[in-house]
Structures are given as C-alpha cells and as structure tokens.
Amino acid sequence: MQESGVRSQESEACTQDTGEQNSESRILNPESRIPNPKPFILLQTTDEDHHVARMAAVALGLTLLEGAIPSPLPGVKPGLANIVTLIVLVRYGWRTAVWVSLLRVFAGSLLFGNFLTPGFFLSLSGALISLLMLSFARHLPQRWFGPVSHSILAAFAHISGQMTVVYFWLIPNAGLAYLLPVFAAAALVFGILNGIIAARFLKDN
Amino acid sequence: MFLPYIKVGDWLIITLSTGLVIYLTLTLWTGELADKAVIRSGGKVFREVPLSHDQTIAVPGPLGISIIAIEHRRARIASDPSPRQYCVRQGWLQQAGEIAICLPNQVSVELVGSHKRYDSLNY
Numbered sequence: 152m153q154e155s156g157v158r159s160q161e162s163e164a165c166t167q168d169t170g171e172q173n174s175e176s177r178i179l180n181p182e183s184r185i186p187n188p189k190p191f192i193l194l195q196t197t198d199e200d201h202h203v204a205r206m207a208a209v210a211l212g213l214t215l216l217e218g219a220i221p222s223p224l225p226g227v228k229p230g231l232a233n234i235v236t237l238i239v240l241v242r243y244g245w246r247t248a249v250w251v252s253l254l255r256v257f258a259g260s261l262l263f264g265n266f267l268t269p270g271f272f273l274s275l276s277g278a279l280i281s282l283l284m285l286s287f288a289r290h291l292p293q294r295w296f297g298p299v300s301h302s303i304l305a306a307f308a309h310i311s312g313q314m315t316v317v318y319f320w321l322i323p324n325a326g327l328a329y330l331l332p333v334f335a336a337a338a339l340v341f342g343i344l345n346g347i348i349a350a351r352f353l354k355d356n
Numbered sequence: 357m358f359l360p361y362i363k364v365g366d367w368l369i370i371t372l373s374t375g376l377v378i379y380l381t382l383t384l385w386t387g388e389l390a391d392k393a394v395i396r397s398g399g400k401v402f403r404e405v406p407l408s409h410d411q412t413i414a415v416p417g418p419l420g421i422s423i424i425a426i427e428h429r430r431a432r433i434a435s436d437p438s439p440r441q442y443c444v445r446q447g448w449l450q451q452a453g454e455i456a457i458c459l460p461n462q463v464s465v466e467l468v469g470s471h472k473r474y475d476s477l478n479y
Contacts (some may be wrong), residue, residue, distance in 0.1 A: 295365030303369050307376075326408060326429045332381040339373050350361035 203247060207254035210235040214259045224330070226313070227337045230345060232259075233281070233305065237298045237349035245286055252278050269321055273313050280312030281305040298353065302346030306338035390452040390467035393431045395424060398462045407431065407467070417461035424465055431465055433458060
C-alpha cells in the first residue's frame with residue numbers, strides 16, 4: 152500500500168493531461184447546451200485506486216446478493232462481502248482492507264438508501280471493530296492461523312460492536328441478552344464458512 | 357473438502373469460539389431471566405403478560421385498584437391501596453421466581469421464566 156498522496160476518492164485533482172482524448176472531446180461537444188462545461192475536473196487515479204474500487208465493487212455485489220437471501224432474524228446475515236475483505240487483507244495488507252471495507256459500507260448504504268440511518272451506523276460500527284480486530288489478528292503466526300481464524304475473530308468482533316451500539320443507543324433493554332446466543336452462533340457458523348471460502352480463493356490463485 | 361483450508365490454529369479458534377457460544381447459550385437461555393409476569397387477584401390468575409413490552413395494568417381487589425407497571429423486562433407494583441405498602445416498596449422484580457404480594461388487596465405479581473424452578477416452599 153503506497154502512502155504517498157491523497158487518495159482519488161477524496162482528491163479532486165484538476166488535470167488536463169490525462170491523455171483521454173475521446174472523453175475530452177466528448178465533454179467539449181459544441182452542441183452541448185450546458186453553459187461553460189468544465190472538461191478539466193478529472194480525478195487522478197492510480198492502479199492502486201482502481202484495484203481498491205474493483206474490490207469494493209465485488210464486495211458491493213456480494214452485499215446486494217446477500218440482500219436477496221431471506222433471513223430468519225433481522226441482523227443475522229452471512230456477511231459474504233467480508234470474504235473480499237479477508238482476501239484483500241492477506242494479499243494487499245490491512246490499509247487496503249480498511250479502504251475496501253469502508254467503501255463498501257458507505258457505497259452500500261447509498262445504494263440501499265439507508266445512509267445515516269441506524270442500519271448504516273450498525274454496519275459502520277461492525278466494520279470498524281472488525282477491522283480493529285483484524286489489525287491484531289493478522290499478526291498471528293501464519294503457519295498456524297489462516298483466514299478461518301481471521302474470519303471468526305472478525306465475526307465475533309462485529310457482533311459485539313453492533314450489540315454495544317444497539318444496547319447503548321437503540322434498545323437499552325436487558326432482553327437483548329436473549330438474542331446474543333443466536334447472533335454468536337451465526338457469527339461462528341458464517342465466520343467459519345466465509346473463512347474457508349476466502350482460504351480457498353487464496354490457495355487457488 | 358474443507359479440511360485443507362483449516363489450519364491447526366484455526367481449529368483452536370473454532371473450538372474456543374464454539375465453547376463461547378455454548379457458554380452464552382447456557383447462561384442466557386436457562387430461564388434465569390424472566391419471560392412473563394403472572395398477575396393474581398383473589399387467588400385466581402388475573403392475567404399473564406409478557407415482559408417484552410412496557411405497559412401498566414390495573415388490577416381490582418377488595419380494597420381498590422392496584423397498578424402494576426412493566427418496564428424494561430422488569431415488573432413492579434406501582435401503587436396499591438394496602439395500608440403498609442410492603443409490595444410497593446419491594447420495587448422492581450427482574451429474576452424468574454421473584455414475587456411481590458399485596459396481601460390486603462389480594463393481588464400478587466410473580467415473574468416466571470421459560471420453565472418453573474423449585475423453591476423452598478414448593479418442591
């Protein structure tokens with residue numbers, strides 16, 4: 152992960168010399184009825200950015216796919232998008248995994264229309280605490296611990312983060328403890344499954 | 357098929373987290389937490405209400421009306437016409453098996469879990 156420069160997602164570099172003649176001529180279309188179109192607002196991107204964006208897009212696709220699967224209990228989801236995060240973590244490091252994961256949360260919430268709603272903050276808190284857990288878990292000796300371990304630890308971190316937010320912000324009710332075993336069991340099962348899938352992808356390629 | 361992808365340490369994590377799930381299930385699902393309140397008036401069951409949503413219930417007795425409040429999975433007798441107010445001062449009931457009795461007004465609230473546990477009075 153290169154440290155230099157601000158990422159494209161937040162920098163609006165004004166460049167004319169990106170050498171995309173086609174798009175430039177299209178923007179400067181004389182027939183355009185938009186007064187004074189600005190052709191030079193182009194984002195300067197690196198291959199790294201493209202890669203992050205591609206991975207986040209795959210994760211988004213998995214999130215969408217997962218939305219189609221009916222769930223017995225709101226909140227019990229397989230978290231398929233985390234497979235992407237796990238693969239990125241091993242291949243490209245923790246910082247890229249943070250980018251992919253957070254982009255997925257923000258873009259996903261825009262896509263589903265729940266940006267800044269409680270559901271969004273639940274996703275965000277779960278993602279943040281999972282990433283924190285992964286920042287420790289990835290230092291486990293690789294000889295014995297693989298993506299399956301990362302996945303399970305992150306899944307448990309995810310539910311503990313979400314339950315904390317739910318308890319202290321949304322539903323301060325002791326009855327929440329009743330649901331904890333369900334969420335913990337789901338975290339265990341889906342954590343193992345996602346870990347195995349990620350390990351399989353990493354081994355095949 | 358799956359086994360080559362699980363390393364030795366992964367098995368350790370799987371075992372530990374399975375243990376955690378079992379521990380959570382055993383501690384949280386053994387009926388220690390009460391599910392519902394049984395309200396009795398004059399020795400007969402007046403109503404059985406779940407603790408899952410907050411409400412207040414007025415129960416008539418020989419002396420007047422007792423008010424029972426349910427809030428945050430707890431129950432208490434909020435007001436009662438009894439002279440010494442023992443049951444009101446007992447406060448919130450939370451665990452299965454706890455009971456508040458207003459003898460003069462013949463009203464009682466008992467919390468029960470998923471299965472009834474034995475106590476020293478009844479075995």
